[in-house]
Amino acid sequence: MYAFEFHRPTSLRQAANLLAKAEDGRVLAGGQSLLPMMKLRLASPGTVIDLGGVPGMTGIERKGRSLVIGAMTRHAEVENSPVVKEAIPALAHLVSVLGDPAVRNRGTIGGSLANNDPSADYPAACLALGATIVTNRRRIAADEFFQGVFTTALEEGEIIVKVSFPVPSRAGYEKFRHPASRFALAGVFVAKRGGEVRVAVTGAGDSGVFRWEAAETALQGRFVPKSLDGLKPSTDGMNSDIHADAAYRAHLVAVMARRAVEKALRR
Amino acid sequence: MAVTSIGARVARKEDHRFITGKGQYVDDINRPGQAHAVFVRSPHAAATIKRIDISAARKMPGVVGVLTGEDLAADKIGGLICGWMIHSKDGSPMKAGAHPALAQGKVRYVGDHVAVVIAETLLQAKDAAEAVVVDYAVEKPVVDVASALAKGAPAVHAEAPDNRVFSWHLGDKAATDAAFARAKHVTSLDIVNNRLIPNAMEPRAAVGDYDSGNDAFTLYTTSQNPHVARLVLSAFIGVAPEHKLRVIAPDVGGGFGSKIFIYAEETVCVWAAKKVGRPVKWTSDRTEAFLSDAHGRDHVTKAELAMDENGRILALRASTKANLGAYLSTFASSVPTYLYAPLLSGQYDIPAIYAEVDGVYTHTAPVDAYRGAGRPEATFVVERLVEVAARQLGQDPAKFRARNYIRNFPHQTPVIMAYDAGDYHASLKKALELADYKGFARRKRESARRGKLRGIGFSSYIEACGIAPSAAVGSLGAGVGLWESAEVRVNPIGTVEVLTGSHSHGQGHETTFAQLVSDRLGIPIENVSIVHGDTDKVQMGMGTYGSRSGAVGMSAIAKALDKVIAKGRKVAAHVLEAAEGDIEFKDGKFTVAGTDRSAGFGDIALQAYIAHKFNGQELEPGLKEGAFYDPTNFTFPAGVHICELEVDPQTGDVRIEKWTAVDDFGVIINPLIVEGQVHGGIAQGVGQALHEGAVYDPVTGQLVTASYMDYRMPRAEDLPSFVVDTTVTPCPSNPLGIKGCGEAGAIAAPAAVVNALTDAVGHEDVPMPATPQALWRACQKAPRLMAAE
CATH class of the missing domain: 3.90.1170.50 (Aldehyde oxidase/xanthine dehydrogenase, a/b hammerhead)
Structure with missing residues (x-):
């Protein structure tokens, strides 16, 4: 770790001001990605702004047809929340297979989304559920929010405050874990709300989370695993590394999608 | 007890x-x-x-x-x-x-x-x-043996212009070739023993x-x-x-060797x-x-097994290229040579064996001993060959093994080793029962109904442990003697400190060594402390590796304890006013034979230091004895491990359903610790088979697997509860009958897993580590045509 300036603001406004002022400031929202990178000297922010002291950024609430989760809500709280389990059990399941207990007890939903790791779980849920990411300045639809590997629509000085998930009628998440890191090698979140079906894929694509439209169309017809028979995403744009080449990843996406639909129907 | x-x-x-x-x-x-x-x-x-x-x-x-x-x-x-x-x-x-x-x-x-x-x-x-x-x-670097040995490859060191550190061999080539020439059936395999990073x-x-x-x-x-x-x-x-x-x-x-x-x-x-x-x-x-840290394994081998018309093994031939890395680490040269080829007879009566090994420099981290060191590589060669041979001959792999097992001991193999004791049939029989081998076909059908591929695999391993005697290892090129030392210091009130040249880094010596002392001297285990790991306290020692601390280190302690008891007898003779020959020592008491006159161990220790009851010129005061122990042979732990697993052909995911291990470690001091060693060894062996593999970029020579984000360690969730049992043939080559247990699991496991995987997918083309991707690919391949079915 290199030396850095540390701030612990007590209001969102103060945090935003500090972030705007800092030359290479980073927000600390759980630190499960940022801190290891800093320890390895792979990240060297000059200023770290800890959101842990900002009130009103945690909590889980059912608001009509939406589930609203504060940005600083820890994964473990989402995993164990009766409200989440009732509204979107697939989301509670997703969080239960995210990282390990230590990560789940420190990491937050806002931190995960702002980081937008191409293999993270949460982006798949946001994209498939059509979530809205609420910041200190505006509301951003998930379709606009995720813009590529570790890249989001967030602007300088913009901080995620909460995330609002429309409650689906059916949803399921299945992931095949990376053998070593346990991130998603291929994770697929399927959600059905009214007549709309959305399928989001994480871990597999070389530009981060994406929607698999062919599967959405197929499932729109009939929301059953069989609708996906013979369907496989193109290997173009799939990640390829020592653990999984593009063909294997594309295959896994198809298998996970099928299993996610099975799971969504089991409820 | x-x-x-x-x-x-x-x-x-x-x-x-x-x-x-x-x-x-x-x-x-x-x-x-x-x-x-x-x-x-x-x-x-x-x-x-x-x-x-x-x-x-x-x-x-x-x-x-x-x-x-x-x-x-x-x-x-x-x-x-x-x-x-x-x-x-x-x-x-x-x-x-x-x-x-x-x-x-x-x-x-x-x-x-x-x-x-x-x-x-x-x-x-x-x-x-x-x-x-x-x-x-x-x-331009060379990172694997093939590119290092290619014509015109850059030399890692000028001293070895073709990157060959040695071209070594063992066994009778002519006799082996002759046996192959008259064989009815030959099984041959290309084997890569994957490179591992120790990760203590x-x-x-x-x-x-x-x-x-x-x-x-x-x-x-x-x-x-x-x-x-x-x-x-x-x-x-x-x-x-x-x-x-x-x-x-x-x-x-x-440590695991590293x-x-x-x-x-x-x-x-x-x-x-x-x-x-x-x-x-x-x-x-x-x-x-x-x-x-020094890495482990990294062999590329072509291996062949020759059989007669009845499926009896006639000969084994292996040609191995061993990656030694960029520099020769402390014992690097011994691992792919004398710790490897002499084990190629396995548990089998093989009349002729020939092995050649090239040690090769590459631009990678030095490679040296890692849990098992050479013996896992040898076991993998032998147990893959035997399994595939049985399949090709259409024979049951258990029966094929049993038919070829060594029956009589001592047994001289054609590759140096003289096995002193064992009962391989007993281990196999017990393992087959514990694994419910008979019920496997039913379980395989049940898995198939769920779309899963079930497989069963055996590993009938042998190892040579103790890494001694000194004269033997010296004749094979060791620069040191491989005995062990001990000193037993009895304090005046009868508590005991044992100084040992062995070193505990997870093995539990403070417990097992104290058990030996408690057993021999009849004193509470709390009265014993074990001192190790300091050259100012312990005069000399050779340390802990090669599952040697029980067989060699404890034997040295036993020898020193014998001397302490002998001296105690002399002191007791004076104290109890009897002839030394009449003093018996049992359960912590010195007794005059046939009388009720006795003195406890602590009393005699005190008398040894007070020295009032005897003439200090005739009998030295004090009670402290040392010993150096050099065994008469390697020890030969052996056993049978059976792995039963299920592959998901849709994803390449594996679940180990059952693991049965029946090991013969000779006399066991502490079953709890031995089982722990077996558990850890199996976990590391499963790690090698399914998960772990060091990958260097072939162009840049960068280590791609340089963190846990890419190097996959075995996890608790990967492993079932092991069924662990033993058979016992005491080792005749040391006074305690101990064979050693520290490496067995890591030696046995890889072959058991790969034999089970190849059984599940129906062909032999499964690499280590058998990652999900590799297994998914293997599942795409058509199963072999079964011979003689």
Whole structure:
């Protein structure tokens, strides 16, 4: 770790001001990605702004047809929340297979989304559920929010405050874990709300989370695993590394999608 | 059986210390005035160092010193050594290049040591290390044996122009070739034994300390054999003479072989302590551990098995290329030669065996002993060959093995080893019952109904442990003798301290060794303490590796205990006023035979020190005895492991459903600890088979698997509850009948897993590690046509 300036603001406004002022400031929202990178000297922010002291950024609430989760809500709280389990059990399941207990007890939903790791779980849920990411300045639809590997629509000085998930009628998440890191090698979140079906894929694509439209169309017809028979995403744009080449990843996406639909129907 | 005697399940005495955070590891040791070392490491696999500019680093805050290979050379500090001489087929000695502790002119793998920066704090040392400017002329690396042996490949060391360190062989080539010529059936396999990175929980660390008043050095280091470290640092590297160098290996958190070796970092820390006039501490971080701990395995082998018309094995032939890395580590040359080829007979009566092994330099981290060291590689060759041969002949793999097992002992194999005792049929029979082999076909059908592929695999392994006797290993090229020492010090009130040359880094010696003492002397286990890991306390020792501490280390203790009892008898004769010949010692009491006159062990100890009851000129006061024990043979633990698993053909995911292990370790001191060793060994063997594999980029020579984000360790969730049992044939080659158990699981497991996987997918083309991707691909391939069905 290199030396850095540390701030612990007590209001969102103060945090935003500090972030705007800092030359290479980073927000600390759980630190499960940022801190290891800093320890390895792979990240060297000059200023770290800890959101842990900002009130009103945690909590889980059912608001009509939406589930609203504060940005600083820890994964473990989402995993164990009766409200989440009732509204979107697939989301509670997703969080239960995210990282390990230590990560789940420190990491937050806002931190995960702002980081937008191409293999993270949460982006798949946001994209498939059509979530809205609420910041200190505006509301951003998930379709606009995720813009590529570790890249989001967030602007300088913009901080995620909460995330609002429309409650689906059916949803399921299945992931095949990376053998070593346990991130998603291929994770697929399927959600059905009214007549709309959305399928989001994480871990597999070389530009981060994406929607698999062919599967959405197929499932729109009939929301059953069989609708996906013979369907496989193109290997173009799939990640390829020592653990999984593009063909294997594309295959896994198809298998996970099928299993996610099975799971969504089991409820 | 008393609760703490031999054979009792005594809970580990040392665990209270460890689980309450009271262990003292090297990183817990801080010396007054201590400074911190950070190594500048090569970012290139192969390069010539044109210039090292340390001027900016020297001026950085807190910097105490910046040292390079030039400083080492100026102080006449020698290079690191390989302690086992191997001669090639043509009689020439192995071609070893120099191995300086800090690079001199060239770097040969990513992570190679270029310079050391010593500063007041670790952070200051890290910052200054980044300010060392090294001008490299980058060269093309060779990272695997095939490219290193290709025509025109760059030489890693000028001493070995074709990168062959040795071309060694063992066995009777003519007899083996003749047997193959008349064979009815030959099974042949191409085998890659994957490269592993050890990953002990505690990374390596060193603290060097220099006392200018006495011109004496102390080195605290994570070592499995502190006396060997002192010997090498004194006699070969020349840091200080032995009486001026104390080496302490305190609590050590796992070794698996990787802490046997004498590395650059501890050499530099102890030398630099005098150079900068400050104690110097270095603790490896995990990335450094991946890059610079000696790796394991990495063999490429072509193996063949010849059989007659009845399926009896006639001969075995193996040709192996072993990747030794960029430098020869301390015992690197012995691992793919004498710890490998002599095990190629397995548990089988094979009349002719011939093996040839090329040791090959590459631009990768040095490769040396890792849990099992050569024996897992040999077992994998033998057990894959036997399994595939049985399948090709259409025979049941268990029956095929049984038909070819050695039945009579002692048994001389054609490759050096004389197996002293064993009952391989007994282990197989028990394992088949425990695994419910008969019910496997039903379970396979049930899995198929769920769309899963179920497989079962055997591994009938053998190992040679103890790594002794000295004369034998000496004749094979070892630079040292491989005995063990012990000293038993009885205190005046009858408590006992045992000093041993063995070293515990997870094996539980403080418990098992104390059990032996408690059993022999009839005293409570609480009255015994075990002292190890300090060259100022223990005079000499050879350390712990090769599952040797029970068979060799405890035998030395047993021998010293015999001497203590003999002396105690003499003292008791005076105290009890009887003839020495009439004194019996049993259950902690010296008794005059046929009378009720007796004295407890503690009373006699006290009398030995008071020395009132005997003439000090005729019988020396005191009660302290030492022994050096050199066994008469290797020991030969053996057993049968059976792995049953299920593959998901849609994803390549594997679940191990059941693991059955029946091992013959000879006499067992503490079943609880032995089972723990078996569990850990199996986990590491499963790791090799399914998960672990070091990957170097073939073009750049960068280590791709340099963190847990890419190097996949086995996890608890990967493993079932093991079914572990034993059979016992006592070892006749040591007084305790012990064979050793530390490596068995790691030796047995890989073949059992791969035999089960190949059974599940229906063909032999499954690599290690059998990752989900590899297995998914294997599932796409058509199953073999079954012969004779």
